[in-house]
Amino acid sequence: MKKTSAWEWSAEEIRRFGYEVVDEITEQLMRLPTTPVFRPFPPDLAERYLNEPLPTEGAPPDEILAAFKEDIAPYPFGNGHPRFYGWVNSPPAVIGIFAEALAAAMNPSCAGGNHAAIYVERQVLNWFKQIVGFPRDSMGLLVSGGSMAALTALTVARHAKCGFDIRLKGLQSSPRRLTIYKTAEGHGCHQKATELLGIGTENLKIIAHDSAFKMIPAELDHAIERDPREGNIPIAVIASVGTVNTGAIDPLEEIADVCARRNVWLHIDGAYGAPAILSSKYGPALSALKRADSISVDPHKWLYVPVEAGLVLVKDAELMRSAFSLVPPYLRTDGSTLGVGGLPWFSEYGFQQTRGFRALKVWMALKHHGLAGYRRAIDADIMLAEHLAKSIGASPDLELCSPQSLSIVCFRFAPARLKENPEALEPLNNAILERIQMSGDAFLSSTTLNGNFWLRACVVNPGARLEYMDELVELVRKTGLQCEM
Ligand SMILES: Cc1ncc(COP(=O)(O)O)c(C=O)c1O
Structure with missing residues (x-):
């Protein structure tokens, strides 16, 4: 049957486009571990997005999905990635992604x-x-x-x-x-x-x-x-x-x-x-x-x-x-x-x-993972943060801000040779932070405690692994040495 308006979607169209969207979601999730944690939105794209005129005529959904795949999906905030430890932002429980669509369908x-x-x-x-x-x-x-x-x-x-x-x-x-x-x-x-x-x-x-x-x-x-x-x-x-x-x-x-x-x-x-x-x-x-x-x-x-x-x-x-x-x-x-x-x-x-209908994604996630699943995931995040803190404590050129609590670890690159020059620590750690964020290898954020600048990792990520914590320690040490030069 011929469609008379863009508001009318046939069952076939809904299904076909829906499956395309599901394929895109699947690819996004599957490629995460091999993509950079973060890539800034390129300046030319930013320029375009800040100036693109309001659409007067409608476009077909495939064209819009193509623009999403090309311009939007490759530049996420980063928190879906298993090596993202910034602020307090977790990856989405997969069932919650689908719950969003189901809730919107009921609206x-x-x-x-x-x-x-x-x-x-x-x-x-x-x-x-x-x-x-x-x-x-x-x-x-x-x-x-x-x-x-x-x-x-x-x-x-x-x-x-x-x-x-x-x-x-x-x-x-x-x-x-x-x-x-x-x-x-x-x-x-x-x-x-x-x-x-x-x-x-x-x-x-x-x-x-x-x-x-x-x-x-x-x-x-x-x-x-x-x-x-x-x-x-x-x-x-x-x-x-x-x-x-x-x-x-x-x-x-x-x-x-x-x-x-x-x-x-x-x-x-x-x-x-x-x-x-x-x-x-x-x-x-x-x-x-x-x-x-x-x-x-x-x-x-x-x-x-x-x-x-x-x-x-x-x-x-x-x-x-x-x-x-x-x-x-x-x-x-x-x-x-x-x-x-x-x-x-x-x-x-x-x-x-x-x-x-925010409740649906919470309800589905709780039903799917159950209290037992959540207990395991939260215990694992805490264990990873404690492991990270221990490795930092054992690294002579890193300083741990203690006591460490829950799944947050604050620390800084502070080699003994800079003891006499503590004011150099803030610009140095700031440089480390920026370099790591831009490298796409991991993502940390920062904070100030008692007037001092610290790198900060928050592990709220069921995709994080023990070896990533060790790799993070090495990454910070290596980047620290590079920034010092
Ligand atoms: C301890 C604490 N309280 C409150 C907030 C604010 O929450 P939201 O950003 O969801 O508004 C945050 C956000 O990170 C937080 O960490």
Whole structure:
């Protein structure tokens, strides 16, 4: 039958093009280990992409797929590669790739309603409640990532703890300052959230950490005790389970005790590290996750779900609802669990109205790998990072930033001959970093700790192997020598 419009695809066309896409996905995944980890987007292509005119007439899908294969697929961010150790970016679980397509084919809005996607998201949330030890009647949402999870949780915290009707009166009605607490090692998204919530960076109090980059609970206690005397209203503490720089885990039990005693909200940022509750090494320490008022966990980090997949849990479901719920007449349903209404709508628990079917990729990945599969993968990442740290410790020209934690290793090229010249270390390691990134042999990122520049490897990669860790050590040493010359 002749097609009358580009919006109409026959079954044959869908199948033929779909199989082409599947072939392309397969090739991409299979060629990964033999391609460079990273190649920058070539300047001439960048120029073209920044200036290409808006298409006025449509093009056939094969032409568009050819452009994708030629211009786009060869220049990824790099995190699918087994030798990628930058920031906190994992490769995608293969089943999650297909889940994205299946979810898009259904294309539901998960604002609410009585359709399957809502129950999949509810199930995913229930599973995460079990993983972190939250009660079944707590609530949560799938969101874009750790930043949105933090903003959502801190909005509830502000609503719960400010002492007035913030939704009605706004912050401008308060003569007293609201305060939030974290260490300097807490992720930058909390500062953004504090700013967006109108609390202001000045009122984000930085609590001292110890030499292992963990919050000092006594310092937190002093700050929260002092603030009301100065007219401030302490709202929330942000504790980290796996700081982005070093993977440090704040002392959760002591911090939870302070929060309980001082009636302050405890938000735990487990965006990166919360899945380590499944590991044999960190499981017991992370059992205190259950003491939080809210938690962020990013399935798109250490659960290898394709980006974007963040998750926030709030223990008191009614508080979460009262912080966000706004049901204008055009959204009102009869509340029946049989009709369109279904369970209370997710849009009453967060900022977004129309919401994507993010839950499907998390649900499929959890079902496919199971807790046992995740335990093995996370244990393996931790083991590889520990092996890397040990090899670095044993290399006379490398310096390990200790203590090493979770699956992050910070280190630098620091041969003894540069002891007298420590200011040379930063430009030297910066040069090493750039050369390694551009070589395509591996990918590291960097950070600054106590004023010093460090190379940083984060292993959240089921494709990584023990020998790659040894090769990384050799690569850094070899590159260090070349950069010194
Ligand atoms: C510890 C931690 N918290 C929060 C975030 C922010 O998460 P996202 O980038 O998913 O918004 C990150 C991102 O790396 C992180 O590592």
